[in-house]
Amino acid sequence: MNQPADGEIAHFDNVGLRYGTDREVLSDLSFTLFPGSFYFLTGASGAGKTSLLKLLYLAQRPSRGIIRMFGSDAITLPRDKLPLMRRRVGVVFQDFRLVPHLSAFDNVALPLRVGGIGERELARPVADMLDWVGLADRMDARPATLSGGEQQRVAIARAVIARPDILIADEPTGNVDPDMAVKLLRLFEALNGLGTTVVVATHDVHLLKKVPDSMIMRLDKGRLSDPTGALRFPPRRTTTREPVR
Amino acid sequence: MSARLESGHGAERSYGLARRWRSLTGTGETELVPQTRLAGPMPWVIAIMVALTAIALAAGLSLRNTVTSAQAELHGGLTVQIVEAGEQARKDQAAAVVARLREMGGVVSYRLIPDAEVNALIEPWLGTDVEDGESEGGAGAVPVPALIDVQLDRAVSEARLSTIRSALAQVAPSARVDAQSSWLEPVFDAIESLQWLSIALVVLLAIALTAAVLLAARTALGAARDTIEIVHLLGGTDRQIARVFQRSTGVDAAAGSGVGFALALVVILFLARRFAGLGAGMVDNGALRWTDWLALALVPVFATVLAMVTARLTVLHTLRKML
Numbered sequence A: 001m002n003q004p005a006d007g008e009i010a011h012f013d014n015v016g017l018r019y020g021t022d023r024e025v026l027s028d029l030s031f032t033l034f035p036g037s038f039y040f041l042t043g044a045s046g047a048g049k050t051s052l053l054k055l056l057y058l059a060q061r062p063s064r065g066i067i068r069m070f071g072s073d074a075i076t077l078p079r080d081k082l083p084l085m086r087r088r089v090g091v092v093f094q095d096f097r098l099v100p101h102l103s104a105f106d107n108v109a110l111p112l113r114v115g116g117i118g119e120r121e122l123a124r125p126v127a128d129m130l131d132w133v134g135l136a137d138r139m140d141a142r143p144a145t146l147s148g149g150e151q152q153r154v155a156i157a158r159a160v161i162a163r164p165d166i167l168i169a170d171e172p173t174g175n176v177d178p179d180m181a182v183k184l185l186r187l188f189e190a191l192n193g194l195g196t197t198v199v200v201a202t203h204d205v206h207l208l209k210k211v212p213d214s215m216i217m218r219l220d221k222g223r224l225s226d227p228t229g230a231l232r233f234p235p236r237r238t239t240t241r242e243p244v245r
Numbered sequence B: 001m002s003a004r005l006e007s008g009h010g011a012e013r014s015y016g017l018a019r020r021w022r023s024l025t026g027t028g029e030t031e032l033v034p035q036t037r038l039a040g041p042m043p044w045v046i047a048i049m050v051a052l053t054a055i056a057l058a059a060g061l062s063l064r065n066t067v068t069s070a071q072a073e074l075h076g077g078l079t080v081q082i083v084e085a086g087e088q089a090r091k092d093q094a095a096a097v098v099a100r101l102r103e104m105g106g107v108v109s110y111r112l113i114p115d116a117e118v119n120a121l122i123e124p125w126l127g128t129d130v131e132d133g134e135s136e137g138g139a140g141a142v143p144v145p146a147l148i149d150v151q152l153d154r155a156v157s158e159a160r161l162s163t164i165r166s167a168l169a170q171v172a173p174s175a176r177v178d179a180q181s182s183w184l185e186p187v188f189d190a191i192e193s194l195q196w197l198s199i200a201l202v203v204l205l206a207i208a209l210t211a212a213v214l215l216a217a218r219t220a221l222g223a224a225r226d227t228i229e230i231v232h233l234l235g236g237t238d239r240q241i242a243r244v245f246q247r248s249t250g251v252d253a254a255a256g257s258g259v260g261f262a263l264a265l266v267v268i269l270f271l272a273r274r275f276a277g278l279g280a281g282m283v284d285n286g287a288l289r290w291t292d293w294l295a296l297a298l299v300p301v302f303a304t305v306l307a308m309v310t311a312r313l314t315v316l317h318t319l320r321k322m323l
Helices: A049-056 A079-086 A104-114 A119-132 A146-162 A180-195 A207-210 B003-024 B041-076 B087-103 B115-126 B158-171 B185-223 B225-233 B238-276 B290-321
Strands: A010-017 A026-033 A039-041 A064-068 A090-092 A166-170 A197-202 A215-220 A223-225 B078-083 B108-110 B146-152 B177-180
Touching: A010 A049, A026 A049, A026 A223, A026 B225, A039 A049, A039 A180, A039 A207, A049 A197, A064 B087, A079 B225, A090 A146, A104 A119, A104 A146, A104 B225, A119 A146, A146 A166, A146 A180, A166 A180, A180 A197, B041 B185, B041 B238, B041 B290, B078 B087, B078 B158, B087 B108, B087 B146, B087 B158, B158 B177, B185 B225, B185 B238, B185 B290, B238 B290
Parallel strands: A039 A197, A039 A215, A090 A166, A166 A197
Antiparallel strands: A010 A026, A010 A064, A215 A223, B078 B146, B078 B177, B108 B146
């Protein structure tokens, strides 16, 4: 996939979001996400983390402001162009959102199938990915028969299988044991090392220390603060590595 | 508990086989959204619609054939009656009409119906001795008109009929000239109304089928809304999702159409046999031709295509409202 022409994954300018006629849940958000960076998004429950992520993975349009994704205006983008942009975004949903009638294998294969990858080509990478998250023996199990942790691992495998330009994870370690949490974080780091921008929403402060090069964006009542200077200053690490596809 | 586990493993094993099959056939896209079909009774609704449509169409085509055939037979036909009580005068006028017809242009053939044939025609109503009374001078005698069957070279127009009437009136004042087709005009009008009724039925059934598929597609979309949203967020396009629904609808519609058409065939053949048993010429003429059977065979094809197009457009229209 192409990297953004102007060297940014996402750019928010004075973005606000309100649902219906309620007060704004997000206000005056202005920041830029750069290629190859690792961001933690923190904040108390109800601070607006999930709403901000929804804007990032193009599930929601803002009430005001400008959002540029991969160099294109995501707000005025024609509807038929959205799928291509969404394929460059990997998402781990807080509630996993696995497709209940599909097996673990088919759930993980879903992004490849919508991307037009043939059945023969996708079998090996999907099996490898499930093996990596420790679910090689549950490939044919449906989500209802998997534990919470197993479902979360399937969700993560699905989010990263297509090697997205940006990976967005909403509380990805919430349902796994500490060992698996570290293992998943290492997977995110490995992807980040390949050039994928990673945004992890979490309220687990211990997790923040485990990725030393990460930048922290803190949401407080819908407004962003910037304890690491990620928003005010150029990123401390921008990748010079070509993303591996 | 162990039974449950075994059952679970059995399901996983069969799912594994299905996955390997898809890998061989490359049909993974059908798994994007649930393959629950539009709704349980949908194929049966389509079957009933197709059966009724085929029967209505067959009736319409049969009526058309009846009318066309009867009109062809009566095309250019005239009947001349010599309504004259005196037998000799009647015979003289009939001979004069025949002589006049022989000279007249545009007359292809004519035939003076023999008395015996005329008597045979009216025998069921008037008995066998209608002429006896007159020949014996009896008071109960019934004078029977002389009949001349005439065939012209082309259809009988009002103007032509008027010309012929005038020409024959000069030689036979008691002659009454009627176009044969005019006798059956009210019947043709009634049959034409029935034809329109069958066309209206076919159109109404097509509309009902469209409405049924539309409702079923919306219901199926509503049931799969969460999955569709996920597929959207993973970059799935409206066309991919619509294609899955269209394919699913196509399978339902094809199955339903096949059953409905088979049912219609049984009914049509049964009715054809019953009507053939009547031995009435006009009914026999209504037999379906091979082109009619071809049109009937297109009904299930049309129903399937209509259902697929309706499902596709409905899904695309609904998805357009989602981000």
